[in-house]
Every structure is written in C-alpha cells, then in structure tokens.
Amino acid sequence: MQTIQSYLNEDIGLSDASLSKLIVSVITIFILWLIRIIVLRIVWRQNKNIKVRYQWKRALSIIVPLIGIVMIIGIWMHAFKQFGAFLGLFSAGLAIALKDPLTNLAAWFFITFRKPFVVGDRIQIGEHAGDVIDIRLFQFTILEIGNWVDADQSTGRIIHIPNGKVLLESQANYSTAFEYIWNEIPVLLTFESNWEKAKSILQQIINQHAENISKGAEKDIFEASKNYMIYYKNLTPIIYTKVKDSGVELTMRYLCNPRKRRGSEDEIWESILIQFKQHTDIDFAYPTTRFYTSDNNSKT
Structure with a gap:
C-alpha cells in the first residue's frame, strides 16, 4: 500500500489530498454499483413481471449515475475551483470531440421529458419502424416490423438507433394519443x-x-x-x-x-x-387480354 501511495505521490504527482479524493471517489462508485446490483436482484426475486423489472432497471440506470455524478462533483469541487481555466478549455475541446454523444444525450432529455414515444409504442423513424423496447442515454432500441414481412409484423430483428435521430428525422407514432x-x-x-x-x-x-x-x-x-x-x-x-x-x-x-x-x-x-x-353474379377481376377477329363481331 505504501509503495502504491509513493508511486502516486512521486511519479504521478498527486498530493495527499488529491489521493484521498481519488480513493473516496472510487469507493463511492463501487458502493453505488453494488447497491444497484443488490436492488435489482431483490426485484428479480420478488417480481416476475417483465414490465416491472424493466422499469426498475431503467430507473436505476438513470438515478444511480446521477447520484454518482453529484457525489463526485461534491468531492472534487475544491479542486475544480483551482483548475477553472484549464477545465474551461478542456471542456470546450471535449464538447467538439464528443459532439455526437452529447447530441444523443441532449436527445435523451428530449425523449424523456417531451415523450414523443415511450417504451411499448410502435413508431417509425426514417426508414426504420418497430416497437420501442428500450430507451437509454445514447440510443433507443426497437423490435423491427415490416421490411420483407408484410402487414407490419415483426421481423425478429432488434435495431439500435442513436437518440440524436429524433432531432433530425421525422417520427411517426402508431400508439400515442390515438391508438388506431x-x-x-x-x-x-x-x-x-x-x-x-x-x-x-x-x-x-x-x-x-x-x-x-x-x-x-x-x-x-x-x-x-x-x-x-x-x-x-x-x-x-x-x-x-x-x-x-x-x-x-x-x-x-x-x-x-x-x-x-x-x-x-x-x-x-x-x-x-x-x-x-355463394353468388354466381359476383366475380373477382384479374389481368386479362382480349383478342378480336377481323370482322369485329367475335372475340376470344
């Protein structure tokens, strides 16, 4: 333990205060991850309903990371103040490099609060159509319908679509508001x-x-x-x-x-x-060709 601490202090250049913050941050992340696993296992044992299980998993996938971010910010708040200028430049460069992920994240907020669709809705976005089976921070997932299968039935394929598509493509919702x-x-x-x-x-x-x-x-x-x-x-x-x-x-x-x-x-x-x-005077039509003889009085 002493060797690791010496390496972090001397070679990496971390002070004792920064090292303590790093250790606390790692422990915090581990505890939150452990709590999520325990809660999910309890839900899985006590409830067999697939929809309830999914709702718990989705809620924890959102709540736990948010709690973790708030706690980590609280731990490192003092250090952030000391490196404000550096963080500003770093954030600007990061925003440019991570344009697509940030767009997907912004679109997730739009999907979550505006609700153009929710899990269970049948939608079409761009060339893809299907039933929404999952919504995450950077992408949502649909169970595809149509394509080579007639009458909007499932193809069995799962398609993952970046959330940012909802800001760029028009969406058709078969289920929301009017369910017919x-x-x-x-x-x-x-x-x-x-x-x-x-x-x-x-x-x-x-x-x-x-x-x-x-x-x-x-x-x-x-x-x-x-x-x-x-x-x-x-x-x-x-x-x-x-x-x-x-x-x-x-x-x-x-x-x-x-x-x-x-x-x-x-x-x-x-x-x-x-x-x-049951009716002889009703017949289905189908493509036919009629040929007329030269006297125009008979045909075949």
Missing part, C-alpha cells in the same frame, strides 16, 4: 359483376368486424383532442367505389389496432371469399 390506424382493403370485381350487391355484402362484413372498434375510437379521439387538433367526422367503416382499367374496385376502409392489422385482414378476406362463393 385506418386500413384499406381493395376488392376488384369484373365489370359484368353485380357490384351493387357486392358492395352491400362488403358493408355487412366490414360492419361485423370493425364497427365496435369505431365506437371505442370516439372516446380515444375525444381524449387526444385535448393535446392535438385531431378531428374525424366519420369513424364508421365505409366502402368506396372506383372504376379501374380491369374492373370495378370496392375499397373497404376501417379502423384497426396497428398490431392487429394483418389479423383483421385475414378475417375479413375469409368472410369475403365465403360470401362471394
């Missing part, structure tokens, strides 16, 4: 089909699957309007008619939960196939 999205299913029929009957059938199907959601969405919109200028005149499912090159297109528009979009489409399409099968 509009989904559309186009159904293309031949010109010869009885499209009026088909539209009536589709309206019945979409009402059966989505009318209850529309009623629940009214309350959510009322709550969201307290913070955002959100206004919808009509929330009930509707069918739009449009003429295309190869037939009559009937588009079903309805509200659904973002995480249930593919499931709702599956149920609706099964109902459509079952219902249309």
